[in-house]
Amino acid sequence: MSESNTAPRTPGWLSVANPASRFVLQGELPALAAAASALGFESDVGTNEARDNGQFALLWLGPDERLILAWQEGARQLAPRIANALAGHAHSLVDVTHRQVSRCVRGEGITELLNCGCPQDLDITQFAVDRCSRTLYNKAEIVLWRRGPNEFHVEIWRSYADYFERWLIEAAQDLPVSTL
Amino acid sequence: MLLIHCPHCGTRPELEFSYGGEAHIARPADPSQVSDDDWASYLYLRSNTKGVHAERWRHVRGCGRFFNALRDTTTDRILVTYKAGEKPPGEAR
Numbered sequence: 486m487s488e489s490n491t492a493p494r495t496p497g498w499l500s501v502a503n504p505a506s507r508f509v510l511q512g513e514l515p516a517l518a519a520a521a522s523a524l525g526f527e528s529d530v531g532t533n534e535a536r537d538n539g540q541f542a543l544l545w546l547g548p549d550e551r552l553i554l555a556w557q558e559g560a561r562q563l564a565p566r567i568a569n570a571l572a573g574h575a576h577s578l579v580d581v582t583h584r585q586v587s588r589c590v591r592g593e594g595i596t597e598l599l600n601c602g603c604p605q606d607l608d609i610t611q612f613a614v615d616r617c618s619r620t621l622y623n624k625a626e627i628v629l630w631r632r633g634p635n636e637f638h639v640e641i642w643r644s645y646a647d648y649f650e651r652w653l654i655e656a657a658q659d660l661p662v663s664t665l
Numbered sequence: 666m667l668l669i670h671c672p673h674c675g676t677r678p679e680l681e682f683s684y685g686g687e688a689h690i691a692r693p694a695d696p697s698q699v700s701d702d703d704w705a706s707y708l709y710l711r712s713n714t715k716g717v718h719a720e721r722w723r724h725v726r727g728c729g730r731f732f733n734a735l736r737d738t739t740t741d742r743i744l745v746t747y748k749a750g751e752k753p754p755g756e757a758r
């Protein structure tokens with residue numbers, strides 16, 4: 486391997502934010518509400534909304550689809566718990582823990598940097614804190630969740646993570662991000 | 666870039682969508698009773714409209730749902746979008 490093939494040094498505004506486990510849940514609204522309550526949320530999330538109660542994050546992916554992130558609890562403990570709450574509801578619950586990885590991008594100018602590859606309007610007036618969306622970063626599908634005015638959580642399929650990071654780092658040469 | 670209004674999520678960039686062909690084409694209820702010509706026409710023949718065309722789109726890099734749009738094929742302007750299963754707005758067209 487030549488020197489040029491090694492990944493560029495990870496900048497301060499980019500970090501790993503992997504939860505202990507991840508699930509995709511699909512079903513009708515009563516099933517989604519039952520799962521939300523089993524995870525300790527007062528209600529299901531609305532369109533393009535994400536919520537975090539410290540233990541779990543619940544992200545809206547589509548009218549019938551949610552992404553569940555468990556910060557501490559592994560899939561082996563969590564899966565039966567959600568499945569119990571969903572007994573009697575038609576649903577699909579898929580463990581996607583190892584399909585994707587999570588990144589936290591955080592810093593002054595991070596919105597403009599993400600907009601180098603994401604076609605959605607990420608201005609805070611259009612994409613508020615705790616808004617989430619499945620979208621694209623250039624050619625790679627991502628799930629984007631705004632955690633603060635200058636902070637985003639990104640879910641990306643494992644094999645695209647390197648592509649995503651290299652694109653961001655390249656783009657940051659023209660649009661410097663100052664680490665918060 | 667074109668903006669397309671997803672009936673579930675709102676207005677999003679065209680890049681998040683994929684095209685799904687002409688809308689409102691009903692699959693024959695009992696294919697074994699259909700003649701080869703009728704089956705071929707169900708599979709392959711489309712209206713190729715010049716003007717307002719009802720077509721399927723999928724918000725594939727978003728909510729994942731299929732929906733329908735009325736698009737003017739001469740101007741590429743999308744006039745209206747509506748959920749799958751609904752009739753086109755202003756049926757009279």
Ligand SMILES: [Zn+2]
Nearest residue numbers: 671674724728
């Ligand atoms: Zn949508």
